[in-house]
Amino acid sequence: NPLVIAIANQKGGVAKTTTTASLGGALTTYGKEVLLVDLDPQANLTLALGRDPGRVRGSITDVLFHSASLLSVSRETSVPGLDLVPANAGMALAERFLPVRKDYETILRRTITDELRPFASEAAPGSKPAGSSFEKNFPVIEYNYIILDCPPFLGAVTLNALVAADLLILPTQPEFFSAHALRTMMTTIRQVRQNQNPKLIFRVLITLLDKRNRIHRQIHDQIYKTFGEGVFQTIIEVDTKLRESAIEGKPIMFHKAQSRGALQYDALAQEIMRYVW
Amino acid sequence: NPLVIAIANQKGGVAKTTTTASLGGALTTYGKEVLLVDLDPQANLTLALGRDPGRVRGSITDVLFHSASLLSVSRETSVPGLDLVPANAGMALAERFLPVRKDYETILRRTITDELRPFASEAAPGSKPAGSSFEKNFPVIEYNYIILDCPPFLGAVTLNALVAADLLILPTQPEFFSAHALRTMMTTIRQVRQNQNPKLIFRVLITLLDKRNRIHRQIHDQIYKTFGEGVFQTIIEVDTKLRESAIEGKPIMFHKAQSRGALQYDALAQEIMRYVW
Numbered sequence: 001n002p003l004v005i006a007i008a009n010q011k012g013g014v015a016k017t018t019t020t021a022s023l024g025g026a027l028t029t030y031g032k033e034v035l036l037v038d039l040d041p042q043a044n045l046t047l048a049l050g051r052d053p054g055r056v057r058g059s060i061t062d063v064l065f066h067s068a069s070l071l072s073v074s075r076e077t078s079v080p081g082l083d084l085v086p087a088n089a090g091m092a093l094a095e096r097f098l099p100v101r102k103d104y105e106t107i108l109r110r111t112i113t114d115e116l117r118p119f120a121s122e123a124a125p126g127s128k129p130a131g132s133s134f135e136k137n138f139p140v141i142e143y144n145y146i147i148l149d150c151p152p153f154l155g156a157v158t159l160n161a162l163v164a165a166d167l168l169i170l171p172t173q174p175e176f177f178s179a180h181a182l183r184t185m186m187t188t189i190r191q192v193r194q195n196q197n198p199k200l201i202f203r204v205l206i207t208l209l210d211k212r213n214r215i216h217r218q219i220h221d222q223i224y225k226t227f228g229e230g231v232f233q234t235i236i237e238v239d240t241k242l243r244e245s246a247i248e249g250k251p252i253m254f255h256k257a258q259s260r261g262a263l264q265y266d267a268l269a270q271e272i273m274r275y276v277w
Numbered sequence: 278n279p280l281v282i283a284i285a286n287q288k289g290g291v292a293k294t295t296t297t298a299s300l301g302g303a304l305t306t307y308g309k310e311v312l313l314v315d316l317d318p319q320a321n322l323t324l325a326l327g328r329d330p331g332r333v334r335g336s337i338t339d340v341l342f343h344s345a346s347l348l349s350v351s352r353e354t355s356v357p358g359l360d361l362v363p364a365n366a367g368m369a370l371a372e373r374f375l376p377v378r379k380d381y382e383t384i385l386r387r388t389i390t391d392e393l394r395p396f397a398s399e400a401a402p403g404s405k406p407a408g409s410s411f412e413k414n415f416p417v418i419e420y421n422y423i424i425l426d427c428p429p430f431l432g433a434v435t436l437n438a439l440v441a442a443d444l445l446i447l448p449t450q451p452e453f454f455s456a457h458a459l460r461t462m463m464t465t466i467r468q469v470r471q472n473q474n475p476k477l478i479f480r481v482l483i484t485l486l487d488k489r490n491r492i493h494r495q496i497h498d499q500i501y502k503t504f505g506e507g508v509f510q511t512i513i514e515v516d517t518k519l520r521e522s523a524i525e526g527k528p529i530m531f532h533k534a535q536s537r538g539a540l541q542y543d544a545l546a547q548e549i550m551r552y553v554w
């Protein structure tokens with residue numbers, strides 16, 4: 001069964017997209033099959049993998065609004081083992097029109113379960129009889145990881161991702177507004193656990209750290225003191241090679257494999273693979 | 278008549294809030310009366326001025342949803358001449374519930390016109406008879422500038438700000454995703470000019486520039502080449518004193534007046550005051 005990872009934070013510019021592309025890339029170097037899903041109307045993840053959001057035919061909008069399957073809109077990227085469900089500007093309407101649908105917050109989870117976790121849906125009580133749906137449900141590709149890149153807004157789209165996820169990664173820049181956003185995210189996690197997804201686990205990931213900066217060091221220490229186990233051991237420091245890789249349209253390890261960014265996201269991938277979620 | 282300035286960009290983390298607080302502070306040092314409005318559920322502008330969003334009684338939500346007046350929810354800050362309409366987490370519901378109201382995109386403009394521009398509304402055809410509303414409309418405080426801090430999302434709230442604004446400032450980090458976001462913003466500006474606000478003027482403001490970084494210098498040059506007059510002469514460089522001022526709850530010139538950040542935002546204020554919009 002694939003592990004579903006949501007990368008979310010209401011705070012803007014904390015490296016949600018950079019983490020999704022980099023972690024996805026790192027996991028494929030260990031032979032894992034990874035599906036990345038762009039849930040942001042900015043479509044930065046689509047850009048970061050070398051695609052033009054303006055020329056995308058099928059996208060996540062078709063999955064959320066027109067019951068298209070994930071597999072029908074997913075595309076291969078330049079990286080073997082790394083597929084992408086792209087986004088386009090149409091996602092901006094999702095915040096307004098998604099909430100009118102019944103059970104709108106579980107659309108993504110149901111799609112993933114139906115398509116990519118056939119065995120899980122059979123185990124669930126009251127599920128479809130094994131015989132009839134087995135052929136339809138059998139996934140073409142067995143993904144090990146599905147990673148969801150969220151917009152900087154706690155609305156219907158991000159809620160869908162939190163309900164679908166096994167693990168929530170909270171990229172956090174060691175700065176005042178970003179650290180404050182963790183408070184709101186904790187409230188949201190509590191609500192999602194109570195209402196739709198009791199098993200949701202979260203981990204804070206410190207990103208864009210500049211070790212020379214006093215405020216960064218202070219807030220880094222505060223976050224570890226407050227969250228303890230809830231923070232990844234791995235820290236992502238500022239590395240301009242990560243900016244370059246976005247322009248190149250490739251995950252960092254396929255742009256500069258020995259850069260600090262590539263090595264740190266590789267360490268993150270190892271930390272995630274080691275842990276049994 | 279107050280000049281209404283919207284500070285918006287779909288891209289997250291490009292210094293929208295930092296620009297709102299810093300520009301507002303700089304304008305008061307020239308004796309201007311300034312009203313800042315926090316339109317973001319993150320309520321970072323409220324935090325940046327030393328207030329706790331969790332303990333705010335009246336907020337922008339009351340104005341948008343319960344026809345409260347701006348003046349009834351505005352509060353003085355620690356800076357003379359700088360008032361704030363705070364936000365709180367309730368703003369997160371605005372994207373979902375604002376669009377059901379008739380003419381939802383003009384709520385903010387109508388509130389500002391009724392309350393803070395009494396003379397303008399008399400000039401408009403078919404407006405209320407001068408006598409009856411003159412007493413009610415006469416503003417308590419004559420603001421010179423109203424500055425609107427927007428969330429990193431192009432929805433109903435940011436649309437309200439663009440419809441109400443005379444000038445739109447687009448803070449832009451000289452990086453790939455941020456530069457790409459300008460394309461979307463231009464489309465939105467065209468639509469707003471065609472539908473609701475033909476006189477809307479925009480200016481790009483380069484923020485968080487690191488002169489030592491090659492990509493930053495390249496993208497800075499590209500933005501000037503593409504937008505020419507549409508970019509402010511003033512550039513805001515990275516300055517950690519701006520991070521400190523957010524923690525202190527004061528605009529930068531009231532935290533470290535001789536810092537690079539304070540001087541650059543002062544230059545921006547001068548550039549805005551010189552220009553006749």
Ligand SMILES: Nc1ncnc2c1ncn2[C@@H]1O[C@H](COP(=O)(O)OP(=O)(O)OP(=O)(O)O)[C@@H](O)[C@H]1O
Binds near residue numbers: 017239246452454
């Ligand atoms: N470790 C890093 N070192 C240097 N630059 C980085 C690093 N991580 C991300 N960046 C850059 O910082 C900017 C913000 O990162 P990114 O766009 O991934 O954040 P985000 O949280 O996805 O933003 P948004 O809230 O707009 O979706 C980008 O220009 C990105 O290239």
Ligand SMILES: Nc1ncnc2c1ncn2[C@@H]1O[C@H](COP(=O)(O)OP(=O)(O)OP(=O)(O)O)[C@@H](O)[C@H]1O
Binds near residue numbers: 429515538
């Ligand atoms: N010139 C600067 N130098 C150093 N740090 C800065 C500068 N401008 C902003 N910052 C810091 O960068 C981060 C992003 O800025 P800010 O929060 O103002 O952006 P924003 O566009 O309002 O973000 P959001 O999209 O989440 O609303 C903040 O931590 C802020 O303190």
Ligand SMILES: [Mg+2]
Binds near residue numbers: 018040151
């Ligand atoms: Mg992003």
Ligand SMILES: [Mg+2]
Binds near residue numbers: 293294295317427
């Ligand atoms: Mg902000």
